[in-house]
Amino acid sequence: MSFTKVKKGVCAAKGFVANGLNCGLNSDKNKNDLALVYSETQCQAAAVYTTNKVKGAPIQVTKAHLEASGHTAKAVIANSKNANTCNADGVEKAQRMCELAAAELSIDPNEVIVASTGVIGQVLPIEPIESHIKELAKGLSADGNDKAVNAIMTTDTVPKQYAVKFMLGDSECTVGGMAKGSGMIHPNMATTLNFITSDVAISSELIQKALSEIVKVTYNCLSIDGDTSTNDMVSIMANGLAGNTPITTENDDYQIFKDALYEVLSNLTRMLAKDGEGASKLLECTCAGAPDLDTAIIVAKSVIRSPLLKCAMFGEDANWGRILCAIGYAEADFDIDKVELHLRSTAGSIKVCENGAGVDFSEEEAAKILHEDEIYIDIDLHQGDVSAKAWGCDLTYDYVKINGDYRS
Structure with missing residues (x-):
């Protein structure tokens, strides 16, 4: 199967928009710290999480949301600078981030995936997010992928985005994504934060199976320093807008989708490895x-x-x-x-x-x-x-x- 590399990362697939801005979590006003990704239609969703016993509050909330929604989602909200981990009010803050995004997008909070990255053990101030969520949602754009990927970077020196187009029957389909990570990366799940989008029509069971299997041979085979983060997550949303015959069995179309997912995740993995903290090779x-x-x-x-x-x-x-x-x-x-x-x-x-x-x-x-x-x-x-x-x-x-x- 031939895959064509295209631009726009999480916005490459039909129906996805994104934005990112500085809400004040990061004192450097030239650096975004809050991102939003949104699909105009409901997506089948799946995720893989860190195996660290210490898990960030966003992971707990995202897990609960995907179970409550029947493994569907429409949005991702993510912040950098603060991991919202090991905090007594962490779950409350992560849930509040989802409620804020949901209110602006007129969707159910259970349809929101939430993620955070940054320093562990510092209380996440929710006020900057509350005061900027309207601007963040209003600025959603099909060209907003660069702003969004900038918002999830921590010690990263370069943004990491990758997307491919391919055919399923007569339907042109896309898988794209963005990733962050430079340190605290070890092959014990998914390492780092990674958000994948697709316009392929596929069941939630098969999208979870494909993600888990591809993570095993990509992100789980990446190591920078031997430390497994508390907030590691790979999530994927597929909205079906490509119009392909829905993938409900492990047929040839399923294998092509898996190959496309591997193409995206393996290239993001290489980018993460090359941008390891202090790395020269x-x-x-x-x-x-x-x-x-x-x-x-x-x-x-x-x-x-x-x-x-x-x-x-x-x-x-x-x-x-x-x-x-x-x-x-x-x-x-x-x-x-x-x-x-x-x-x-x-x-x-x-x-x-x-x-x-x-x-x-x-x-x-x-x-x-x-x-x-x-x-x-x-x-x-x-x-x-x-x-x-x-x-x-x-x-x-x-x-x-x-x-x-x-x-x-």
Whole structure:
């Protein structure tokens, strides 16, 4: 199936509008801190959440809303700068955000998904949101995606948006989305805040199944620093305005939709990895030749999470032993003596390990390969035909600087 990349992120699909503004949560008036996404018609909705035992109040409210509404929604409201987590009045504030949005949009509060990101343990002031919600709703636009994505950014240095068009029968369909995240990212659910929109007609059961399965091989394979956030969420809304034959079974159209969702989420995942806090290099690890998907995922994630590997990549040091070490402590069953390993970038590719042992290679050539800003670690277990990818970044001095004074 051919997918065509298009612009406008969460506004790329038919019937979706968005906006973002600075309501005063962020003292930098050039930075938006409140976002709203809205569909003119009801959407089938699904979400995946953090597995952290400490969960932000917005997650609790969103879960309750999707259950109460029969897994339908029409809007997302999200703020940055304050996570609204570990607060006695957190649920009350998250619910109030939904009520404010619902009143302006003339919808039921249960049709609103809510999310927050920022500092944990600080009370969320609701007054700035109350005083700006009318302006936020009034400014909704089919071109408002840039304002919305700017509003969910925290330590992100670049906005993250991606959308594709494709055909289901005679119907042109779209899946698009926006994401935020730069630190406190670890593969233990969905990592970060991610809002996906689509005009595909699909049942709520199948959209949840597709989202959960694609998250497993995208966001769950992303690691920046080993910390799983309390507010992680991926939500998706599909309003059916593309006019395709509704997807109610796992047929060919369902597979095409899943592939489109993978195209969007995998590209957003790469963007998140490349913009890791303080990062200078994107790392992509592929584990091929695995006996099954879980083994491939476990091995690739084990490598990408290794702090020693991240440091070596920052130093542009082809210390392949650190990679083999990380493969070795992966909690999966395979024969380490069959492992082959290559390091690759736009500057070339070099084999550094074969049959679980080192091979002669040019350190000079390896240094040139690792000097690029996107590094690919290719593992072949030679024990099957299944592969998986994981994404991350190098670990730099700047990561410590950013997180040493995050609250200021």
